[in-house]
Amino acid sequence: MTKTILSVDDSKSIRDMIGFTLEPRGFTVIGAADGVEGLAKLGSQPVNLVVCDLNMPNMNGIEMVRKMRADRRFDGIPIVMLTTEAQKEKMMEAKQAGATGWLVKPFDEAKLVAVVNKLLG
Amino acid sequence: MSGNSIRDTFFEECEELLEALVEGLSQMEESPGDTEVVNAVFRAVHSIKGGAGAFGLDELVNFAHTFETVMDKVRGNEIVVTGDLMALFHRSGDHLSDLVVAARDETVANQETEAGLIKELEGHLGPDHAEEEFSFDALTLDFDADSSAAIVIDDLEGSQAQDHEAERRFGIAFTPTRALYENGHEPLLLFDALAELGTLSVEMNMAQLPDFDAFDPAEPCISWTLDLLTQETETTLHEVFEFVEGLCVIDISVTEVPAHTQVEPADGELAPPAFDPPEETPMPDATSADSVPDPAQAEETASPGTGPAASVAGKEPRGPKATLRVDLDRVDRLINTVGELIINQAMISQRIEELDLPTVAHLTNELEAYKLLARDIQEGVMAIRAQPVKPLFQRMSRIVREASDATGKKARLVTVGDSTEVDKTVIERLADPLTHMVRNAVDHGLEKSEIRAAAGKDRMGTIRLSAAHRSGSVFIEIADDGAGLNRERILEKAIEKNLVPADAELSEPEIDNLLFLPGFSTAGTVSSLSGRGVGMDVVKNAVQALGGRVSIASQPGKGTTFTIILPLTLAVMDGFVISVSDQTMVIPISSILETIRPKPKDIHVIGTDSHVVSVRGSYVPIVDVAENLGLGKIRSDKEVGILLLVSTETQGLTALRVSAIHDQRQVVIKSLESNYAAIPGVSAATILGDGKIALILDPEELIKLAQPSASDQIAQHARMELRHA
Numbered sequence: 001m002t003k004t005i006l007s008v009d010d011s012k013s014i015r016d017m018i019g020f021t022l023e024p025r026g027f028t029v030i031g032a033a034d035g036v037e038g039l040a041k042l043g044s045q046p047v048n049l050v051v052c053d054l055n056m057p058n059m060n061g062i063e064m065v066r067k068m069r070a071d072r073r074f075d076g077i078p079i080v081m082l083t084t085e086a087q088k089e090k091m092m093e094a095k096q097a098g099a100t101g102w103l104v105k106p107f108d109e110a111k112l113v114a115v116v117n118k119l120l121g
Numbered sequence: 122m123s124g125n126s127i128r129d130t131f132f133e134e135c136e137e138l139l140e141a142l143v144e145g146l147s148q149m150e151e152s153p154g155d156t157e158v159v160n161a162v163f164r165a166v167h168s169i170k171g172g173a174g175a176f177g178l179d180e181l182v183n184f185a186h187t188f189e190t191v192m193d194k195v196r197g198n199e200i201v202v203t204g205d206l207m208a209l210f211h212r213s214g215d216h217l218s219d220l221v222v223a224a225r226d227e228t229v230a231n232q233e234t235e236a237g238l239i240k241e242l243e244g245h246l247g248p249d250h251a252e253e254e255f256s257f258d259a260l261t262l263d264f265d266a267d268s269s270a271a272i273v274i275d276d277l278e279g280s281q282a283q284d285h286e287a288e289r290r291f292g293i294a295f296t297p298t299r300a301l302y303e304n305g306h307e308p309l310l311l312f313d314a315l316a317e318l319g320t321l322s323v324e325m326n327m328a329q330l331p332d333f334d335a336f337d338p339a340e341p342c343i344s345w346t347l348d349l350l351t352q353e354t355e356t357t358l359h360e361v362f363e364f365v366e367g368l369c370v371i372d373i374s375v376t377e378v379p380a381h382t383q384v385e386p387a388d389g390e391l392a393p394p395a396f397d398p399p400e401e402t403p404m405p406d407a408t409s410a411d412s413v414p415d416p417a418q419a420e421e422t423a424s425p426g427t428g429p430a431a432s433v434a435g436k437e438p439r440g441p442k443a444t445l446r447v448d449l450d451r452v453d454r455l456i457n458t459v460g461e462l463i464i465n466q467a468m469i470s471q472r473i474e475e476l477d478l479p480t481v482a483h484l485t486n487e488l489e490a491y492k493l494l495a496r497d498i499q500e501g502v503m504a505i506r507a508q509p510v511k512p513l514f515q516r517m518s519r520i521v522r523e524a525s526d527a528t529g530k531k532a533r534l535v536t537v538g539d540s541t542e543v544d545k546t547v548i549e550r551l552a553d554p555l556t557h558m559v560r561n562a563v564d565h566g567l568e569k570s571e572i573r574a575a576a577g578k579d580r581m582g583t584i585r586l587s588a589a590h591r592s593g594s595v596f597i598e599i600a601d602d603g604a605g606l607n608r609e610r611i612l613e614k615a616i617e618k619n620l621v622p623a624d625a626e627l628s629e630p631e632i633d634n635l636l637f638l639p640g641f642s643t644a645g646t647v648s649s650l651s652g653r654g655v656g657m658d659v660v661k662n663a664v665q666a667l668g669g670r671v672s673i674a675s676q677p678g679k680g681t682t683f684t685i686i687l688p689l690t691l692a693v694m695d696g697f698v699i700s701v702s703d704q705t706m707v708i709p710i711s712s713i714l715e716t717i718r719p720k721p722k723d724i725h726v727i728g729t730d731s732h733v734v735s736v737r738g739s740y741v742p743i744v745d746v747a748e749n750l751g752l753g754k755i756r757s758d759k760e761v762g763i764l765l766l767v768s769t770e771t772q773g774l775t776a777l778r779v780s781a782i783h784d785q786r787q788v789v790i791k792s793l794e795s796n797y798a799a800i801p802g803v804s805a806a807t808i809l810g811d812g813k814i815a816l817i818l819d820p821e822e823l824i825k826l827a828q829p830s831a832s833d834q835i836a837q838h839a840r841m842e843l844r845h846a
Contacts, residue, residue: 013130014171016126016127076303076305083171095363095364098304105170118313
């Protein structure tokens, strides 16, 4: 069964980029523009991995991670935070909220693929 | 989906983000201290950087990063925003916009500007900047596939002595909690990461495994003991576990230290094992990190949720309204179809009228309702193309800034009514004329600060840009509070350039309008700003191409105001249905000042073939529409016809003679140029209710046709002689 990756990012180009990179490698990529939409997508179909931006309108990445981790249905789904954020405290905050990993933008294809492969075994 | 279309999406996004940035910056000035505004600015820069990184646009990333870092300090209240800093932010925003354009067009932005800006921005970061940068890089490595290699390189560079460093043996006890699994972590991945650091052996401990009956699949019951032989420091090991800290019990201890490592105790990088007292076995909670004496680690546990940046990010600003991005072609197709619907509705109405049915009142009501609905649909569809002038106005703040820098005149831009919506095409085509006019307003309109001060004015000049809907048109005003037009100088110049006869006596508005003549330029010297080969005539042509007009009003000492009046939409217009000879035509209502049914005695013949009409004491030249379109002549003696008084910018008041006016209605504009060819004096065509095609006249062009440039001055002379007769 193909694995589904949910890309949550307010930037369509980033979502497209992730789809463009991962879909040829056999993953299904679905997108959401913010945390609210992300949670809705999570609730409506099985997702194996979430790649989530930090800075988003409506509901930011950390908030979304918190909400995800508070919901038993989403237990065990790895969340990779994707951001250009340079501060350590942001990363720690995301971790505290329950993020699984961290990928710093700008990322190249190889990095993204490696992280996804690693987390989805 | 191709890489290129993603790229296009990125640049579209950039435009929106840059708009948000400019808006945010001006809001920062209006309401300093509003963290949400600062956050919005930060996010705009940040998102540009993020996207740019994904496309390998390094120049853009570099600059955005510096900009973002300073914004972040502002966000964290570490930097106080001063007027100077705001100006720097504005300039940085401008440069960021240049970089985006450069990246899109694959050119290079001004590197001198960039170097200067980066230096200035970094000046606000303080001396610890470089260090921060480093720790940021090191941190990102953990989740990077090639992290171990990078770390090794870093360490080697840090101290060459480690080259010959012998390995140390670490014992690691690792007991995951339930939360570790719930957060999507996988112990195997951690072990893989450790294995990359050296030689790892893993031992699984199943002592806690309960009886089958008591087994809870969600409850972890396996722990591991690991043995790692590595050159790495303990800090590096902790970094591997960084993201699972608090989610597991972890104990790292050095079990075997080669004797000669003790020789180099001075190297802080080595993190002496003595700092990690084994008796302080961490508890299975979030405090476990406390047992790690590394200062960086201690800091990170202290900061979550407490930093100013974090508290800001916790509550995101109200999101933008939900929008839908649609291909413009689709909208235009819809607009065309609705145009057909309007025509169809008019046809049905006319056909039913022709049937002459005996008082079918209901049908009339339904028809009326149909008409209203069609109008509603049309308005709704037009609204899709309508966009606020805000982004356009925002761009002008940069123009004012640049013009102000170049001329040394202090100027501020005030915008009014920037939520006014105008057709997208109008906005696009207005950008250049507006830029030119705003630039002119600073360059020519405003006086130098000293002169202003001497005149008792604010040293800083104001350019006021306003937009409003008024009686079915859009009014855009560009006003300066400068010295006003120097009419003497304008006239002098016009005479010098042979644009008007030396003895011409012109009224004030006529002098003002000389500015719009081709080849006119008031600047004594060609300044770097205004002297770019385009004059106000280009502005006027651009506005006229949009079916609008420009006018000037000026008061000595108080300033000059240019007003651009534009139709609300380019797709439909209100027009008079007229007949010219036996042809049905349409003339835009917006250009008609009044209609006159003249008495034969009001019409006078001048010279051999020119006619004028006296309107309230002044003489207005008559232009026969039929004659100018080659449809024969309406003989003035018997058939006086109807005169439509139009005001044109170049020729002043003129009366157009037509045979009759039939109706006033909204017509759908169909381009003649794209379907047939451009005809002088005719701007477009439309389809009338009876299905017939009617030409839409362009009064300005028509009058120009009637007065070829050679006879221009004669006509003007004649007009003036009459006026003074």
